[in-house]
Amino acid sequence: MIDPYQSHKRRQTIYGWLLLSPALIMLTAFAFYPTIATVWTSLFSRGTRKRPSEFVGLENYRSLFEDPTFWLVVENNLWYAGVTIPASIIIALVMALWANGKIPARSFVRSAYFTPTVLPMIAAGNLWLFFYTPGFGVLDQIGGLFGLPSVNWLGQPDTALWAVCAVTVWKEAGFFMIFYLAALQTIPPDLKEAADIEGASRWTYTWRVVLPLLMPTTLFVLVNAMINSVKLIDHLFILTKGGPSDASMLLLYYIWENAFAFFDAPIAAATTILVLIVLSLVAAVQFRFIDRRTHYR
């Protein structure tokens, strides 16, 4: 005898799994499996023709930790994140507040700000190469007008990383601005009027009302900026290739170089896993702590 309740419940369960399966299959094929395969790869030595690859445990991680280049790349990436994340968010916010006001040619200003986002990163890289080129680049030309000496922005270790950061900020700020603009338009104008009548200055209104109401957007943008600080390295291929002497080398470029230039897949895999662990931790912390203090409407 089949219990009708039981059979109904079973049907519900099957139905649920069926609904889940497309996402599950995609995620398994393109996220879970590669992650596990990467973990697996990182535990084996690099195979050569003479010595086939063998299980070495955490040996790859140990050699990474002992490699000063790895630490230099980590340091670079921290600087890169530390500069590009706050800079792009703050610039995006300021641009959005400005472009949301009653200014002339508002839609022109908005699209002008948004243009860098539409450009492919490689194109942006080429554009900035033209700015940075010593001698006849735009920056040098302008500097020349004021009698400043020519600077090889991309060619010297002191400035290469910052030059790369500038391109990223330029590229990202317009994109984030769009999110801020959208969020700003959802703030009812009568809040501003109420604040005006209460005697709040523009500054107080922005600080006490607008910024808190933008918190959910800021959280979203922050997570994106953080991911981009690891992910967005296309312009390195055009501008510096990580040089000079690894001064502008970032983690993902380092992984790419190890894997596809030096064909050292295990080291690349180990680095990938480390990046993955750090990113998951950061994301978890962000959502747990900032989420709680954010007002969602």
Added chain:
Amino acid sequence: MTGSYVAFDGITRRWDGKGGVHDISLSVAEGSFVSILGPSGCGKSTLLRLLAGLERPSAGAIHIAGRDVTHLPASQRGLSMVFQSYALFPHLTVRENILFGMKVRRVPRPRREAKLAEALEMMGLEGLEKRKPAALSGGQRQRVALARAVVSGHPLCLMDEPLSNLDAKLRNSVRRDIKALQRNLGLTVIYVTHDQAEAMSLSDQIVLMQDSKIVQTGRPEELYDRPNSVFAAEFIGDPPMAILDGAVLGLETGDQVGIRPEHISLAEPDAADLVARVAACEYLGAETRVILAHPKARGLAVALPGQNNLQIGQEVALGLPQEHRVLFRAAAGAAEKDPRSIAGRASPNSRPVIAERHLQPSS
């Protein structure tokens, strides 16, 4: 100034020559409750926003307490405002919402706390201090908005349809709260509404607007008994005044006569002023409202006690007592289209002639 606390003087604000308000002059006594009444889109909110400083007039001047505030920013006009949408800050708690203005104005903490406690008590909001607006009912939000206006301590309070989001029952109770508040604190309240019943029950003075202009200003009973135009007659009162073509009553064509339905009665056929047909009967419990149809009249109705057995389509004879008739001259009707004679203080020729004696054939 003699008793004039708020004064508009020829205020105009239009958009591309349309909408807004046009050449408004108005004076409001201190401590009074004034309603700005009119149909949707007639410029009520615009007038209020001009007074608040959220909108700038293109012509005219505004005085508050004898001070010219025409070009002052909102914060320096010494007034508070309750918005139609409440405009509570969604990320702040009730407490922070109420304290917002005082913090901005750097009121010392002990005084702030005292005022907050006082306002919470007055509005019956104790226990809700830590809630955010999203977790409040419409009526509670309404009271928070009122509390925020009250703690500012400004003697002038503007309200833009503050009750329009509430259900009928709540509306009545908050209405009474507002009136009590105004009386206890001696506030001057300027209150925008499109609900004539609300305006009638709350106000010391009603400002009736139509098409960017003031049609009539006066005490509620003045507007009710002596409307100065057909528009005023039909806007005020529920049911509104019945309007008859003058020709029916032996007047010049073009003149119109208004009479409140409660003054209409059934009459003997030979003593009838008018004969109309029954169009519908609405049973209201204590009385039945009989809606009447006549080709040269609109809004005709008569209230009969209890239930009655009039047939639809039946002819009834009506008595329209002379002393309750209001005459609208054709000249005045034409004057309705001339803005200058109808705005603010109406010129004499647009005044209605109340129960004019020459209408009476005998007596």
